[in-house]
Amino acid sequence: MKARHALVAVAGIAILGLALQGCSGGSTPAASGSSAAVDGKGKSIDVMVGANTLYPTQQKQWFQDVSDRFEKNTGATVKFETYASANDELTKIQTSVISGQGPDIYNLGTTFTPTANATGAFVTLTDADWNKIGGRDKFLPATLGISGPDKKHEVGIPFASRPFVMAYNTDLLKAAGIDKPATTWDELTAQSKKLTSGGSYGMALAYADSYDPWKFIWAMSVQAGNPILDGKKARVDDPTTLTAYETYFDWLTKDKVVDPQAIGWKNAQAVAAFAAGKAAYLPMTTSTSKISLDSSVVAGKYAYALMPTIPPGKKSLPKGGKAASSILSGDNMVIAKYSKNQDLAFALMKQFTSASAQLEYNKLFGDLPTNAAAAKKLENGNDQLIPIIDSSSKSVGTPFSGAWGDTQLALVNVVVQSIPSLSNGSISTSEIKSKLASAQSTVQASLDKAK
């Protein structure tokens, strides 16, 4: 009995401590609105970014350069922490939010911004805050599309743009007598049929990937006028979404323009197939695939193009449809409310998003700038980048809702659970419909919980 009393006492103390901390975590350090240079002598600021394994030494050098420059400007140094995967990052954000301690600044994939915003743990940017960064106007308008639910409540500071495009094998297209890449999904299907022969296929797709599939479904649906989350209503069971899934599945089962093995592929396997010259198109990729492709047999024999923007079954954009070439993709930076160095954080944001820093970042890592002046400069005289910059301006933000994470999962889950049927050769419309119905109820439930 004694032991149990002691245990309760210990637990009580712990919970009390937590309660105290919970209260103190709620208050935000007062942000001083001074416009003068921030003095951060002897301080240091923590920034969490994704590890870049493709350019590891460059990234380390960049960390050092950023810190040095920041020290010159403000006297404070910058400490970088890296995460390996989006899952790691989410876990880290959650532990930081619940405990009220962690990095001052997070670099987030754009689609995670709504989720981060929903926690309420990150600074909502006021006009004064934007001014400290150098003004909201300095960004490309499109890149601000997923910074917040509306203009007045933005948390995300656009840092890098990484729009989705498709890569195509110029040799294979030429050999098949195709002079320019497809601009509608129907055209893409038709061309892919032409391009499929021998051991080579029209497209390389990753049906077993945890992220890829939802982007196809979302793009085709949005183009047909269905944003998937329509205010407080989920529209996963919409006919446009059904068409999207059928198109996506038919490539494998009916049109047979995809390697049958793609049913088990993750994104990496699809990239590898394209890199080996075994596929003419690699849809849904970003400019970061360049590093893999340039060191493969297709080096110099491929180019990037805009993804189709006309939904399946249509010759032109239907009413209400958006010509989305890509999700609004890239990185946003968010500043933690618990940070005791918010002014320093803003100063660092200003440094990060200046035209010169953005151009330098592009040169190092290939991500496109979000700074309008920098983007303009880049556009001049760089042919290979044109479709990518074009896609950046034609990107459409995914719905800004705390339920988006669940929506993404549900959309991919439909594909995952369809794979056994697909591998047997076909999937019936009714089966897709029933899967969509259950996805619809999951998403709607999540949307109902959203605040």
Added chain:
Amino acid sequence: MTTTTPASVTSAATQADGRPVGSTPTGGRPARRRGRSPNERNRPFWMLAPGGILMILVIVIPLILAIVISLLDLDQYTLRSWLQAPFIGLQNFVEAFTRSTLLRSIGISVSFAAIAAVVTLPIGVAAAIATQNKFVGRGLVRSIFLIPYVLPAFVVGTVWRTMLQPGGVVDDALASIGIHTGLWLNGPQSFWALILVQIWSSWPFFYLLVLAGLQAVDHEVHEAAAIDGALWWTKLRYVIFPYLRGPIALAVIISFLHNINGFTLPFVLFGVPAPQDVDVLPVLTYVTSFQSFRFGLSASMAVASLVLIAIPLFIYLKAVRLDTGEEGRKP
């Protein structure tokens, strides 16, 4: 270096006792002959203190917190001031049982964990027995046996994932002997793929435990069996196995629990969302918690499954008498 001290204590002890200490217990089984009840005087409880305090601080208190969380509507919207999250009693549990795939996941996890544990058992025992005696290169073989257990689970997952992917090494190898299988990483076969990989990566666990258990077998027992002229399997069955009951009973239950709680392997092998045949418990709770942000719901799933798993665990403990330590007493 370990030989001198106990030996000297031994000789002193022998004299004091007036009885040769070396006499082995009847039947060659672990000592149970005398002193049925363990000592009841001068119990050095302080020796339990450091471990006990640590476990209370780092496991029990967080567990209590987790149980509290399971009663809260804790999600991304309430995470920041989580103590103010609405208290909703057992609603999370109700939702877990009625509107989630929890029960199916428990079913998958339990059958997967049990099958993998049971199949691993003979492999581990065989390996331990085979490497018991000295032979040239034994050290190397023993070390190689350890490798699957030493490789991080996500490396094992990645390697097997590429080996099992359509057109991968496994498919090619099977095709070359005329067997054509379907998908390994989705569909009904994925369940067996998970078991296969789990067995590959976890059998050294059994092996290590059994190997340690074998060392407790007195040399004289071996000699007696040799004098008896017992056949090898008779010796194994009637002389050696009684010694291994404890370690094996422990290994079975622990490996079962490890399998139940193994997250990284299924996560890397199949990704999320998981195919429904391998939607195991840890993946379900992880996704609910860290991707859907339903921390309260996820905690209730984990707590509920803890309780559900505790029941067979308890029955098992009774059956093998692992907790009371009388497994060696039965003939």
Added chain:
Amino acid sequence: MTEVLTSPIAPGRPSTRRNDDVTRLLPKPLLVIVIAVLLIVVLTPVLYILFASINSDVSVAQGAFFPAELHLDNYVKIWSTVDLGTGLFNSVVVCGAVALVCALLAVSSAYVLVRYSFRGRLTVLRALLGLQSIPGTLMLLPVFVLFSTAATTLGIQIIGTRGALFITYLTFALPFSTWVMVTYLRGLPRELEEAARIDGASSWRILTRIVIPLSWPGIVVSAIFAFLLGWNDVLFASVMTSPESRTAAIALQVFGATQEGGAIPLYGQMMAASLICAVPVVVLYLVFQRYLVGGLTAGGVK
């Protein structure tokens, strides 16, 4: 079986006249088959990892077994791509300390639990197994909250230090290590200890002079398990480490990092790094495995 008692046993160290044939448990052909089969089963995937570590990433992603081209430079690159050296150092330090402390705490706890009777003993033993069944994903947030609370109330930084990992791994390894020692100690004869007790030896003295020397195989095995628990963990390490205290497993994970729609992961370097990371453990095992031989006989208790 009573022959054991009556059979003439030569006085002195039995090990001097030990004959390995006596302790052999399997007939030779069977022994060879078992070892050969197991080696093949273990080594095929390991060979796959080895080949992949010198292969190109594209080729690995396609599922090839034999390397298409030779990339030995993967073994050079891994040291600069991520800070593998620091990671290995941290892992060895943290896990080594965990193994040592855990084994000692486990043997002393198990000693009390096996050799003394008291109310609640069975409850403790059962609870230890119960603790073993708690999933890590459930504990992650609460443990983190606890540590960060302790940090704010006590004013010391815990999260991000090696100490935090040490405490976490130590505690999570303890229940199982204790159980390993419990089953091992149950197998040991009690006579020695009782004789020593009659002699007036204290519990501490009995533990350190008799129990521990006799329990090396159990201790080594429970230390190995404690070591590997920390070695393979990525869940707790991913949120509790800073760049300075990052473990090898976390450093390794970075190789598998992918960006949505991006380049192929660095499979080659990942495989090379995981083989490199396995080396310290295998070497440590080679060093310690001689303690895995008969604690009883090696102890000369005859």
